[in-house]
Amino acid sequence: MFHFGYNFGIRCYSLAVIIASLFSAKAKKRVRGYKNADNLKHFQEKKLKRVWFHCASLGEFEQGRPLIEKYQNDSGWEVIVSFFSPSGYEIVKKKALVDQQFYLLPDTKSNAKKTLDLVQPDLVIFIKYEFWANHVFEISKRNIPLYCVSGLFRENQVYFKYPFFAKVLKSFNFFFLQNDKSQELLSTIQIQNCLVTGDTRFDRVSEGAKKAVSVNQVEVFLNGEKALIIGSSWPDDEQQLYSLLLSDKFKQKTIIAPHEIGEKHILELLKNLGERALRFSDFDSSFKGQQFLIIDNIGMLSNLYQYGNLAYVGGAFHGSLHNILEPAAFGLPVIFGPKFSKFPEGDRFIKEGIGISVNNAEELQNAYQKMSQSLDELNQKVLAFVSKNIGATELIYKRISEEVKDQQ
Numbered sequence: 569m570f571h572f573g574y575n576f577g578i579r580c581y582s583l584a585v586i587i588a589s590l591f592s593a594k595a596k597k598r599v600r601g602y603k604n605a606d607n608l609k610h611f612q613e614k615k616l617k618r619v620w621f622h623c624a625s626l627g628e629f630e631q632g633r634p635l636i637e638k639y640q641n642d643s644g645w646e647v648i649v650s651f652f653s654p655s656g657y658e659i660v661k662k663k664a665l666v667d668q669q670f671y672l673l674p675d676t677k678s679n680a681k682k683t684l685d686l687v688q689p690d691l692v693i694f695i696k697y698e699f700w701a702n703h704v705f706e707i708s709k710r711n712i713p714l715y716c717v718s719g720l721f722r723e724n725q726v727y728f729k730y731p732f733f734a735k736v737l738k739s740f741n742f743f744f745l746q747n748d749k750s751q752e753l754l755s756t757i758q759i760q761n762c763l764v765t766g767d768t769r770f771d772r773v774s775e776g777a778k779k780a781v782s783v784n785q786v787e788v789f790l791n792g793e794k795a796l797i798i799g800s801s802w803p804d805d806e807q808q809l810y811s812l813l814l815s816d817k818f819k820q821k822t823i824i825a826p827h828e829i830g831e832k833h834i835l836e837l838l839k840n841l842g843e844r845a846l847r848f849s850d851f852d853s854s855f856k857g858q859q860f861l862i863i864d865n866i867g868m869l870s871n872l873y874q875y876g877n878l879a880y881v882g883g884a885f886h887g888s889l890h891n892i893l894e895p896a897a898f899g900l901p902v903i904f905g906p907k908f909s910k911f912p913e914g915d916r917f918i919k920e921g922i923g924i925s926v927n928n929a930e931e932l933q934n935a936y937q938k939m940s941q942s943l944d945e946l947n948q949k950v951l952a953f954v955s956k957n958i959g960a961t962e963l964i965y966k967r968i969s970e971e972v973k974d975q976q
Contacts, residue, residue: 574701574732578675611668611687616646620689622672624698625653629660630891631718632695634771634961636666648687652698675700684710691972693717694740701736708739713972716743717964718768720912721750728753741971744964747912763967766960767913773870773897774958780874780898785851789861790821790875796936797876797900798824799869800890803833805882805905810840811929812936813860820940823872825863827882827890834864873898877943878936884908884925892917896954899947903935922950 611618619639623629629636629649639645650672651657657671673679680702692707692714699716707714726733734757737743743762745751754762798809801824812818826833838845845860848868863869870891873879879895884905892902892913901922908914908925917923924935939946 575676578702611648614646614688617644617690618646618648618688619691619693620687621647621649621693621695622698622703623649623651623656623695625651626656626659628695628698629656629665630772631767631769632693633665634768634775635693635717635964638961638965640666648689672700672703675702677702677706679703680706684712691715691968693968696720699736699740701733704736704739713968714740715968716740718960719743719745719750719762720747721745721753722910723753728756742967744960744967749912765963766957767893768960768964769891769893770954770957771959771961773891773893774954776870776894777874777897780871783868783871783875785848785855786823786861786872786875789823789851789855789858793821794877795875796820796822797873797879797895798822798826799873799879799881799895800825800827801880801882802827802886804885805880806837806840808885808905808926808929808932809880812933813841815933819859821859821861823861823863823875825869825872829864829866834862837862870894873900876900877947878903878939880904880932884911884914889914892923893954896922896950899951901939901943901946901950903932903939920949920953922946922953 621632621636623632629651636647636649639647647666647668649660649666649669651660651669652672657669660666660669673683680700683703684706689707689712692712694714694716696716696718697720704714721727727737728734737754737757737759741761743750743754743759744765745754745762746764746767748764751762751764754760798805801809806826813822824837826837834847838847841860841862844858845862846854846856846858847862847864849864851861863872873895876895876898877900879892879900880903881890881892881895882905883890884907886905887907887910889904889908889911892904892911895902896917901924902917903924903926904914906925906927914923914925918925924939926932926935
């Protein structure tokens, strides 16, 4: 009965997406992706073993990217990646980060069979979450090894409330988990085939930090100083930051890379920060010793953390904390907003004493002052924390390789 209700819900959702595509560019891209599903037919020309990764969106792709790259560098495997969200599909396609990718079709029984007939995977890996029931059941039915990597569970999820969804999880061969809490939750539904291996993003950001390249304009702007780096800020973050940034006592050079780089938002930042602010695209012709540099392009942020000694990362004033591991890879302690319950790394940073969550502008100023007094010590503490947490990718890769080999 529940399975019938689930399938009915999927069909209703698919219809809603088609209707939404008349008004939404994002929905239109998904529908176009559905229509291009016939492109999957070329996957039938199979020459190597094939691993299929499913990533909900760009965040999950970045989470799984270290492992994806391991398989890309293994001459015995062909890598295929599917996405649910256009935000992941479009960016990965534009940057040509994988050889083959596709939109996952709506999770009906017929679509699950069609996808597996065409992709013909020898191994399937779901990153973090988004376990589509019919696809999972069909994979399991065909005895294809199925793994979850960087799994992360919360007690309010449906898997721990309804037997149907618990059955979905029980169809997996193994779970590689981010934290102990996830392992405890799986045990409540009698799933023991799991191991806490940590967050593969530590491997990703650590490698990224090693490959950082210099940015001439930023080095001229800083003139040897270290900056406060404000990364992926939203307007609600910026409203809390202005009290600090516009204070007469605040003298530190600051780089601001907002989440939204539309012209309207950039002009608003310039207006609020006044003559002490300069946008990156105007730097060469307009730099006159300004204090604030506003980044008005996409793709620079992770590279900019090398120029900081302290970071503020946005998103947690509305429940969507952005990546705080990227600044940590360069040794930066982090300040962030109050709503990060879906992002356990926030709690870890606080527990380790390398992160502070703030509720308002006053707390933000206090956090900045507190961290500024012991930055050298904190920078070393952050680097030690990151170093301690790398290695999950290699562990997972070896474990899966051994198990898949044994099953052949």
